[in-house]
Amino acid sequence: MGEFDLIARYFARGAMAANPDAFGVVLGIGDDCAVLAPTPGHHWLVSADMLVEGRHFLSTVSPRRLGHKALAVNLSDLAACGASPRAFFLSLALPRADEAFLAGFSQGLFELADAHGIVLAGGDTTAGPLNINITVMGETPRGQALLRSGARADDDLWVSGTLGDARLALEVFRGTLSLPGHQFDEVRLRMELPEPRVALGRALRGLATSAIDVSDGLAGDLGHVLARSGVGATLRLADLPRSAVLGAMPQDIQQLCLLSGGDDYELVFTAPAEARERVLAAGRESATPVYRVGRIDAQPGLRVVDGAGRLIEQPLQSFDHFKS
Structure with a gap:
């Protein structure tokens, strides 16, 4: 042929x-x-x-x-x-x-x-x-594209769907951990058949102040937004959405997959605090669950905190083709 x-x-x-x-x-x-x-x-x-x-x-x-x-x-x-x-x-x-x-x-x-x-x-x-x-x-x-550069101090920080399953599947492929067959099939599906959040992106036009998709890991991708917007953020680890499969894993595995996993192709975006109900409505309109997971700060840098608000050491890096 x-x-x-x-x-x-x-x-x-x-x-x-x-x-x-x-x-x-x-x-x-x-x-x-x-x-x-x-x-x-x-x-x-x-x-x-x-x-x-x-x-x-x-x-x-x-x-x-x-x-x-x-x-x-x-x-x-x-x-x-x-x-x-x-x-x-x-x-x-x-x-x-x-x-x-x-x-x-x-x-x-x-x-x-x-x-x-x-x-x-x-x-x-x-x-x-x-x-x-x-x-x-x-x-x-014209003029309604969502960009990385619009996040403002005191904006809410949101994430769609769930995070970390693709990285969890990758670790099984690498042999660093194991899962029962049906659980592996579930997370492998997220790795191999990601669903782009096109309807949610459209619903957020005129509402979100910034957005990026989570392709290389939440911490690193969010870092691009913070750098372009000239702001920082506080991220609540306990509020990050995860599947039941990932939620049953040890805390260090959860943190690895949630913050630096990559291949999620969910959206992380910011919006004014007064727009919370409209953001939730955009999620319902697009049949996409959305979760408020932190806030944008005037102080530069990303801070990850636990459920009690204590700072978590976060040395994890997102994927980089020439460093990873």
Whole structure:
């Protein structure tokens, strides 16, 4: 099977098959460039992520789940900005044209794409070690994108969903701890099939003062918000949402997974204290649980406290490709 046969068979449903007028994709796969027509009065947001085998995913993941995750981690970036997904580009390096892999990968990819109304508008394929690069495009009303730079002292600090299960699954894969089969399946699902919080991001437009998705670990990702906003934060460890599986683990494992686990793809965001009821309503509107877990401080730095308000030593660092 040649390169263009591969594209035609597995990926060339393209913009034309998905009502391009609804997404601003005038011309998709098949030319040198996709042609996009941004809507007047809107901003287009673009993000790119690369997934490398052995670094971002394990060889044991099913192709269908890998297709889902490859797009999900990119949609999560749009969610953190409050953007509505519109189009994405896929560049794929493959060791060989394995039809069974491609069938599962494209199925998982397009199932999630259809769920969020986003169109594959183009990309590239080549031979090489398995490497997946996706660029996503989304839009918000002009001036309404959620950014990392808007947190203010006395804002509430919020988190969506639950944290830490993906890291817990990774530790099982690494052999540092073990879980019963059904519990491992539960946390592995969170690692391999993350759900991007796109609906919540949209519901928080005009409400949240800042936001970021938790991809490399809560402590580090929150640190980006604090640095860009010029503020600090106090985070209540006891209030961080976690699954029953993680909640049954020793405290040191819980702290590791909650604060520096990564791969959660939940949103951490800030909002004024007077907006608490509106934030809870946004969670209900988007069918996404949200939890108030701390506050933004004028004093720089991140402080983690226990249930009694005592400072916890927090030497943990989030994932860094060139330090971890």
